[in-house]
Amino acid sequence: MTGTLLVALYIFVLAIFTGFEVITKVPPLLHTPLMSGANAISGITVVGAVISAGMEAELMTTILGTLAVVFGTINVIGGFLVTDRMLEMFKKDKK
């Protein structure tokens, strides 16, 4: 195991705990937007996809990479837009 991998593992574990701490107190009202917003963040994998699709490596990498860009972008754009659409509707009572 390389040192880089070990550091990455540290980061991963700490990020999981950060996630738990940041999210624990979300009211049920916001469960759906939280889920769909988080879901859009998981589309971050599009960052890796962009590199695979653009590096002009062998054919398989370009095909898989391009498909990954499509999938990832659907996830990101769709996820953030739909979350915004939902949150726009949440209003407090005027009275």
Next chain:
Amino acid sequence: MDQLTTQELITKLLYLVSIVFFIFGLKNLGSPKTARRGNIFASLGMFIAVVVTLFHQDIISYTWIIVGLVAGGLIGGIAARTVKMTDMPQMVAIFNGFGGGASTLVALAEYHHLMDKAALIPGGQTEITVAISIIIGTITFFGSIVAFAKLQGLVRGAPIVFPFHNGMNGLFILATLIIAVLGIITPINPVYFYIVLALMALLGVTMVIPIGGADMPVVISLLNSFSGLAASATGFVLMNEVLIVSGALVGAAGLILTFLMCDAMNRSLFNVLFGAVGTDGGGGAVDGDRSVTAYTADDAMVLLENANKVIIVPGYGLAVAQAQHVLQEMVELLQKEGVKVVYAIHPVAGRMPGHMNVLLAEANAPYDLLKDLDEVNDEFQSAEVALVVGANDVTNPAARTETDSPIYGMPILNVDHAERVMIIKRSLSPGFAGVDNPLFFEEKTMMLFGDAKEMVTDIVSLLKEA
């Protein structure tokens, strides 16, 4: 660690900025006042990460990147703009699936790239992380597609079980692990990893297909968590910190929701995944010697209008009937008459966490009228009417007393503590859990048989006439 070039340094620092945006975004998504801003923070983080990556030194041609971004952007954008709020659970499920699928594809693309450069080492860390990424990402993709198909009504919502179901899934997992190890130690042959992919596709299908509709909130949350972990796994393949951290954040978020949903049903995750609990709601016989009294919209209107306090309990039936708008119209008419009305929302009402809140928000119900279980449960005793619209199991008092009932121990809304209970329902058939609801036969209960939308529409027109 190696010395970084200036460009790499700038890239990594900007990735760190993205991560900070994600964390602030998630934090802000936790309160109704800041939620919209939170979502914008998160999308800004994503924008920064993608733009920075476009300047990556390995990128030579932008043709396919642009094709992919435009195609994905159009599909995602149109889907997000046109989806109906009632169809939100399946939309979230399918977006989730695409995220997981993308992670698998990136891991495979990198694997082919390294194989082409003859840079793979048998049993090396890349091989191991690629295998993990394929396993999690593929299960997310295919599991989400099945969840989508079930929610969309393309596949029967009730559990579909075949003989030796769990044993077979166990065999799938065992076979996958063996073949994944073979793939890891023989990196010149990608066939092993494609077999792993095929097996995980099967497992994704066979794991989700026996899970019943009302357990969907758990499944969607779990798949949400998986899509994050898949991104993390791909981050380990590429040694890319922004993927590792963002994926872990999403993984944690999904896991929290998963366990909240399990708690709300008083069931373990294991029981939800492998228990195949539930029916389509058509089965179970009702005892012949008990009788219920059917009431009409007129009876309901009179009681509602003269009440001081009414608590409405919405369920999945409300979404199916698309009755949320007319229901909110009724609430507003009652409020004008001086009736105090709130909605009581069970955490697992509907098909995903928070489903009812989204539906009612769409119908312009202010969110301070949407009360969750703990907030509202003591209020039923001071309410003249509890009006149940399209919900069943979450109101079933059997959950408190009948130890042999499949829903025993599930926290329920105390509708039976109200003076009168009105239930709008198509028939006496049991709910998802396949158990009778003794509430229907209680003296204080008024059954209003019919479609939720038609029944509420009738009450609304009567209220307007009065």
